[in-house]
Amino acid sequence: MRKAFLQLHIAVFLAGFTGVLGRLIELQEGLLVWYRLLFSAITMWVLFSITKSLKALPFKDVLKVTGVGCIAAFHWVTFYGAIKYSNISVALVCFSAIGFFTALFEPIVFRKR
DSSP: OHHHHHHHHHHHHHHHHHHHHHHHOOSOHHHHHHHHHHHHHHHHHHHHHHTTOOOOOOHHHHHHHHHHHHHHHHHHHHHHHHHHHSOHHHHHHHHHHHHHHHHHHHHHHHTOO
């Protein structure tokens, strides 16, 4: 319980701090997301290479991962765009609303309670 509580607080801090950094960095939102994804990909490649947990994926799974990645990239571009054109608090309120809209639309999309 204590570990999950700490992880929750770290996640909330990082989400808020991401907004502050997005406001302070002078790059356009597209370039900001590009460099962020590049840094993440290199870091993950190094970590997975060290732990020897890299595995080849079938082409069908590569397409699925690419689709999810494109949606995530679009999300971050719009998030940083909201910060650049509005302010951090508005962007973080929209960011926090994701859980609400997921809870609202998931039963409709998957047709179950």
